[in-house]
Amino acid sequence: MESGRKGVPSWALRNTLFNLMYKTLRMLKDEGIKQTLFAVRYVVKRRKQMRPVKERMKMTPQKRAYQESAVFEKPVKISVIVPLFNTPVNFLEELIESMRLQTYGNWQLCLADGSDREHGYVQARCIEYAENEKRIVYKKLDRNYGIAGNRSEAAGMSDGDYICFLDHDDILAERALYEVAKAIDQTGAEFLYSDEVVYGGRKKMINSMHLKPDFSPDYLRSCNYICHLTVVSRKLIERIGLYDSRYEGSEDYDFVLRASENAEGIYHIDEPIYYWRVHEDSVAGDISAKPYAWDSARRAVAAHLERTGLEGEVTFSRASPMLHVNYKILSDPLISIIVPTCDHKEDLKKCLDSVMNKTTYKNHEIILLENNSKNTETFDYYNTLEKLNNVRIIIWDKEFNFSAINNFGAGLANGEHLLFLNNDIEIITPGWIEQMVMFTQRPDVGAAGIKLLYADDTIQHGGIAVGVGGSAANLCPLFPRDYEGYMSRLAVVSNLSAVTGACMMVKRKAYEQAGGFDENLAISFNDVDLCLKISEEGYYVVFNPTAEAYHYESRSRGYDTKGEKRKRMEREKALFVSKWPRYFEEKGDPFYNKNFGKQSISYDSAM
Numbered sequence: 001m002e003s004g005r006k007g008v009p010s011w012a013l014r015n016t017l018f019n020l021m022y023k024t025l026r027m028l029k030d031e032g033i034k035q036t037l038f039a040v041r042y043v044v045k046r047r048k049q050m051r052p053v054k055e056r057m058k059m060t061p062q063k064r065a066y067q068e069s070a071v072f073e074k075p076v077k078i079s080v081i082v083p084l085f086n087t088p089v090n091f092l093e094e095l096i097e098s099m100r101l102q103t104y105g106n107w108q109l110c111l112a113d114g115s116d117r118e119h120g121y122v123q124a125r126c127i128e129y130a131e132n133e134k135r136i137v138y139k140k141l142d143r144n145y146g147i148a149g150n151r152s153e154a155a156g157m158s159d160g161d162y163i164c165f166l167d168h169d170d171i172l173a174e175r176a177l178y179e180v181a182k183a184i185d186q187t188g189a190e191f192l193y194s195d196e197v198v199y200g201g202r203k204k205m206i207n208s209m210h211l212k213p214d215f216s217p218d219y220l221r222s223c224n225y226i227c228h229l230t231v232v233s234r235k236l237i238e239r240i241g242l243y244d245s246r247y248e249g250s251e252d253y254d255f256v257l258r259a260s261e262n263a264e265g266i267y268h269i270d271e272p273i274y275y276w277r278v279h280e281d282s283v284a285g286d287i288s289a290k291p292y293a294w295d296s297a298r299r300a301v302a303a304h305l306e307r308t309g310l311e312g313e314v315t316f317s318r319a320s321p322m323l324h325v326n327y328k329i330l331s332d333p334l335i336s337i338i339v340p341t342c343d344h345k346e347d348l349k350k351c352l353d354s355v356m357n358k359t360t361y362k363n364h365e366i367i368l369l370e371n372n373s374k375n376t377e378t379f380d381y382y383n384t385l386e387k388l389n390n391v392r393i394i395i396w397d398k399e400f401n402f403s404a405i406n407n408f409g410a411g412l413a414n415g416e417h418l419l420f421l422n423n424d425i426e427i428i429t430p431g432w433i434e435q436m437v438m439f440t441q442r443p444d445v446g447a448a449g450i451k452l453l454y455a456d457d458t459i460q461h462g463g464i465a466v467g468v469g470g471s472a473a474n475l476c477p478l479f480p481r482d483y484e485g486y487m488s489r490l491a492v493v494s495n496l497s498a499v500t501g502a503c504m505m506v507k508r509k510a511y512e513q514a515g516g517f518d519e520n521l522a523i524s525f526n527d528v529d530l531c532l533k534i535s536e537e538g539y540y541v542v543f544n545p546t547a548e549a550y551h552y553e554s555r556s557r558g559y560d561t562k563g564e565k566r567k568r569m570e571r572e573k574a575l576f577v578s579k580w581p582r583y584f585e586e587k588g589d590p591f592y593n594k595n596f597g598k599q600s601i602s603y604d605s606a607m
Contacts, residue, residue, distance in 0.1 A: 052204055052205060052206070053197070053199050053204040053205070053206060053275060056197065056206060057173055057174065057275075059103075059174050059175065063175075064103055064174070067103035067104065067175060067178045068103050068105070070104075070178065070182070072181055072182070072185040073185055074184065074185050074188070075106060075181070075185070076106070076160070076161040076162055076181060076184055076185075077106050077107070077108060077159070077160040077161050077162075078104070078106065078107045078108070078160050078161070078162045078163075078164050078177050078180060078181065078231070079107070079108040079109075079110055079155075079158030079159065079160030079162070079163050079164065080099060080107060080108065080109050080110065080164045080165075080166050080172075080177075081110045081112070081151060081154035081155050081157075081158055081163060081164070081165060081166070082095065082109065082110065082111050082112070082151075082154060082166050082167070082168055083112055083114070083147050083148075083149075083150030083151040083153075083154055083167075083168060084111055084112060084113040084114065084115060084122055084126070084150065084168050085113075085114045085115055085144050085147075085150060085168065086115045086116060086118075086119040086122070087115065087119075087122055087168045087169065088169070089121055089122075089125060091168065091169045091277070092122060092125055092126070092168070093125070094171055095166070095168065095169075095170065095171055096109070096129050096136070098171035098172045098173075098174070098275075099135075099136075099172065100133065101174045102172070102174060102175075102176065102177045102178070103174055103175050103177075103178045104175075104177040104178040104180075104181045106181070107135060107160075107177055108135050108136075108137060108158060108159065108160050109133075109135060109136045109137065110137045110139075110154040110155070110157040110158045111126050111130075111136065111137070111138045111139070111154065112139050112141055112150045112151070112153035112154035112157065113126060113138065113139065113140050113141060113150075114141045114143060114144030114145055114146075114149075114150045115144070116144070123138075123140050126138040137157050137158075139153065139154075139157055141153055146248075147167075147251075148242075148243040148245065148248075148251040148252075149243075151165065151242070151243065152242045152243055155237070155242055158234075160234065161233065161234055162180070162184065162231050162232065162233050162234065163231065163232055163233075163234060163237060164177070164180065164229065164230070164231045165228075165229075165230045165231075165252075166229075167228075167276075169277045170228070170274065170275055170276050170277050171275045171277070172229070172273065172274060172275070173272075173273040173274070173275065175273060176194070176229065176273040176274065179194070179269050179271055179273055180192060180194075180229075180231050180269065183267050183269055187265055187267050188264075188265055189263070189264075189265035189266060189267035190232060190233040190235065190236045190263040190264045190265055190266075191230075191231075191232050191233075191236060191259050191260065191263035191265070191266045191267070192229075192230075192231040192232075192266075192267045192268075192269060193212070193226045193227075193228075193229060193230050193231070193266075193267075193268055193269070194228070194229040194268070194269040194270075194271060194272070194273045194274055195209065195210060195211050195212055195269070195270060195271055195272040195273070195274075195593065195595070196209070196210045196227065196228045196229065196272055196273075196274040196275070196276050197209050197210075197272045197274070197275045197276065198210065198276045198278055199275055199276070199277060199278070200277055200278035207278060209272050209595075209605055210225075210227070210272075210276075210487060211270070211272070211593035211595045211596060211603075211605060212225055212226070212268060212270075212487075212593060213225075213268070213494070213495070213590065213591040213592070213593065214268045214270075214590035214591060215260070215266045215268060216494050216495040216591060217260070217444075217495065217540070218439075218493045218494055218495050218540070218542055219489075219492070219493070219494035219495060220256070220257065220260060221301050221304070221305075221314075221323065221325050221493070222317065222322050222323050222324065222325075222488070222492035222493050222494065223321075223322045223323065223487075223488065223492065224250070224252065224253040224256055224297070225487060226256050226260075227252075227276075228274040228276055229269070229273060229274035230252075230256065230259075232259055232263070233263075236259060236262060236263055236264075239262055240255075240258045240259060240262050241258075242255065243255055246299075247296045247297075247299060247300045248292065248293075248296055249292050249293030249296045249297075250293050250296035250297040250300050251296075253296075253297050253300050253301075254296075254300035254303070254304075257300060257301065257303075257304040258304070258307075261304070261307060261308060270587065270593055270594055270595065271595075272595075293321075294316070294320075294321045297321070297323065298314045298315075298316070298323060299314075301314045301323055301325065302314045305325070310327060310442070311327065311328040311330070312325045312326055312327035312328055312438075313325070313326045313328075317488075317491060317492050317546075318491060318546075319484045319488040319491035319492055322488050322491065322492045323492070324492065324493065324546060325493070326438065327438035327439070327441070327442070328438075329434060329437060329438055329441060330441060331441075332362075332363050333363065333415070333416040333417055333437065333441065334363050334364065334365065334414055334415040334416055334417075335361065335363065335364040335365070335415050335416075335417050335419055335433055335437060335505070336364070336365050336367060336409075336410075336413030336414060336415030336417070336418050336419065337355065337364055337365065337366045337367065337419045337421055338367050338369065338406060338409040338410065338413060338418060338419065338420050338421065339351070339352075339366065339367065339368050339369065339421050339422070339423050340369040340371055340396075340400075340402070340405045340406065340409070340422075340423065341368055341369065341370060341371065341373070341423040342370075342371045342372055342373050342400070343373045343374060343375045343378050344378075344423065344424070345375065345377050345378045345381050347423055347424045347552060348378075348381070348423045349381060350426050351421070351422075351423050351424065351425050351426060351427075352366070352385070354425075354426045354427040354428075354549075355421075355427055358427040358428070358429065358430050358432065359427070359430075359432070359433055360430050360431050360433075360434065361431075361433035361434050361437070364390065364415075364419075364433065365390045365391075365392065365413070365414060365415065366388075366390055366391045366392070367392050367394060367409050367412060367413055368382070368385070368391065368392065368393045368394065369394055369396050369405050369406075369408065369409045370382070370393055370394065370395050370396065371396045371397070371398075371400055371405060372397060372400070392412075394408075394409065394412060396408055396409075400522075401519060401522040401523075402501070402517070402522060402523055402526055403516075403517030403518055403519040403520075403521055403522060403526040404517075404519045404522070406420055406501070406516075406517055407516045407517050407519065410508075410511060410516060413508075415508065416507075416508055417436075417437055417440050417441075417505055417506070417507055417508060418505065418506045418508055418511055419433070419436070419503075419504070419505045419506075420501050420502075420503070420504050420505075420506070420527075421502070421503055422501075422502040422503065422551070422553075424502075424551060424552040424553060425452075425502060425503055425549050425550070425551055425552075426549060426550040426552070427549045428453075428548045428549050428550060429450070429546070429547040429548050429549070431547070432450060432547040432548075432549065433505075435450065435544050435546060435547040436448040436449070436450065436505040436544065436547070437505060439505075439542040439544065440505050440506065440507045440510075440542075441507075444538075444539060444540055445507070445539055445540050445541075445542055446506065446507050446510030446511075446514075446531075446534035446535070446537065446539025446540065446541065447499065447504055447505065447506045447507070447510065447530075447531055447534050447539070447541045447542070448499070448504070448505050448541070448542040448543075448544060449461075449463070449499025449500060449503060449504045449505075449541075449542070449543055449544070450499075450503055450543075450544055450545065450546075450547040450548060450549060451490070451543075451544075451545035451547070451548045451549075452500065452502060452503060452548070452549055452550070452551040453481055453548060453549070453550050453551065454478075454550070454551070455550060455552060457480070457481040458477075458478045458479060458480060458481065459476050459477055459478065459479045459480075459481065459483070459490070460474065460477060460551045460553065461474045461475075461477075461499075461500045461502070461551065462474065462475040462476040462477075462479070462485065462489070462490050462543075462545065463475045463489075463494075463496040463498075463499055463543040464496060464497065464498040464499060464500060464528055464531075465496075465497070465589050465591075465592035465596075465601065466497045466498060466528060466532065466580065466583040466588070466589045466592075467580075467583035467584045467585075467588040467589050467592075467598065468588075468589070468592065468596075468598055468599070468600065468601060469598070469599060469601060470573070470598075471525065471573050471576060471577065472498065472525060472528045472576070473601045474500065474601070475489075475490075475592075475601055475602065475603070476490055476601070476602045476603070477601065477602075479602065481548075485603065486602075486603030487603075489603060490545055491545055491546075492545070492546075493542060493543070493544050493545070493546070494542075494543055494591070495540045495541060495542060495543070495591055496541055496542075496543045496591045496592075497528075497531060497532060497535065497541060497583070497589050497590065497591050497592070498527065498528040498531035498532065498541060499527075499531060499541060499542075499543055500527055501526065501527025501530070502527075502551055502553070503549055503551075504527060504531075506530070506534070507539075510534045510537060510539050511530075511534075513534075513537045514530060514533035514534045514536070514537055515533065516530070517529070517530050518530070520572075520575060521572050521575065521576065522568070522572065523568065523569070523572065524569050524572040524573065524576070525572055525573065525575075525576040528576070529576060529579065529580075532579075532580055532583075584598075
């Protein structure tokens with residue numbers, strides 16, 4: 001019989017190919033080319049990620065020997081605590097073996113067992129392990145206290161300097177505790193977390209990887225993205241306690257929020273060293289199995305806001321079961337909307353009509369910066385605008401320089417918050433100003449931006465990653481408008497290194513501390529540069545995709561590729577890179593995981 005790859009009959013390969021072609025053509029007909037390309041991209045990504053856990057966990061003898069011989073200046077004992085309840089024997093054995101294979105030796109495994117009598121093998125197996133390994137401590141509980149209760153019992157058995165949380169059906173990479181100990185040695189952080197792998201099935205195939213940002217307080221208020229691996233110092237636990245039964249189902253979320261509020265140093269290990277197993281009895285793969293946890297999560301965030309002195313209503317996001325906080329606007333600050341413009345009267349009119357029709361925030365002024373328009377219809381339109389009380393038209397007759405003209409406008413603005421807006425923006429969301437100023441009013445936030453769309457309802461701007469594509473890149477361009485994104489990053493509020501100046505609100509104080517826009521960056525990278533300078537001053541930048549606008553920038557324009565424009569763009573790119581070299585090093589952008597790679601613009605794993 002004619003055979004193809006690995007002995008598979010050629011007729012089977014042809015049939016598979018035919019089915020794939022048929023499905024692709026059918027999708028092209030029903031959904032169009034954009035949705036089809038989106039689906040193909042997703043399938044390719046998933047195929048790349050799906051591989052056996054054993055393959056991913058391989059460690060060379062040389063690397064193992066290096067880690068086992070490592071000597072740290074500040075060595076710590078790490079107590080790994082595990083709540084047991086009717087744990088399948090193969091899960092139990094794999095968990096304990098993953099501990100015994102750790103390259104960092106100064107650990108303790110604390111097993112608190114609430115299993116019933118029918119699962120007596122759990123006790124027998126644990127006792128057997130504990131008799132042969134002095135670092136394993138086992139306790140049979142008088143009853144099952146639940147995940148949080150059993151975990152608290154396990155913590156009470158521990159004596160390590162740091163506590164590491166591990167669920168009874170999960171495993172650690174062999175280098176996990178080494179990476180934790182190294183990070184503690186280098187940073188002294190009291191609260192550490194890592195990236196994680198989700199896997200399942202009989203063949204233990206990787207389903208996905210959760211590649212996380214460095215500490216992002218606004219993302220954490222949207223969801224417990226930290227989850228696994230979580231490691232905290234004993235001193236921190238002594239200050240804040242462990243779990244609060246009032247938040248049943250989300251006790252871990254409440255704990256992480258309290259830990260983040262009180263920790264002296266938070267560190268993200270940007271390596272997937274925790275393996276989270278999804279199986280038929282697990283709630284990890286189906287959040288609907290714990291609907292009560294949603295309300296507990298909402299209440300946990302509300303309590304967190306109260307403790308941190310923030311006022312706001314915690315609601316459910318459209319990306320269920322994620323959350324959204326509507327912060328109370330504490331005063332009525334004046335917002336200065338600064339719009340540079342040159343001719344293109346119809347674009348400008350569409351922009352200002354949308355601002356006037358969609359804006360529900362009353363205390364704002366509009367500053368139009370007229371820059372060398374030629375068309376009579378433009379000035380006729382200005383005559384109608386001048387009749388409005390909150391519109392000022394200011395002449396800027398110099399050569400266009402985005403940084404210079406916006407700095408000029410900011411100098412004339414009266415607002416406590418500056419909203420930089422391109423004249424080719426059309427606002428979609430009522431309350432768009434509130435959805436930015438509620439962040440920039442906070443002491444810890446310097447700038448905020450929203451999601452921008454092309455006219456065909458695909459994404460133009462989903463935030464900006466720095467150090468990607470050789471400079472900085474808009475995230476997830478051309479994805480469908482309603483696509484929630486990797487770990488819901490296009491649907492919920494999070495912190496990013498930068499947002500686009502096409503629609504960006506900046507606290508005036510932060511703008512002035514950062515020195516405004518760099519006028520040497522006349523056209524390119526000036527908005528990203530400003531955001532990075534604001535971050536240097538100790539502020540966060542917020543991306544809020546719940547507010548949206550159309551941006552009628554030409555998709556095909558791209559980078560300037562010819563003549564003087566090309567030379568200017570290359571000069572500005574070189575200047576930008578020279579100013580921010582650390583974003584182009586291995587770790588790169590703290591809010592865009594290094595494992596996505598330097599060429600990924602859509603949270604696609606390079607691993």
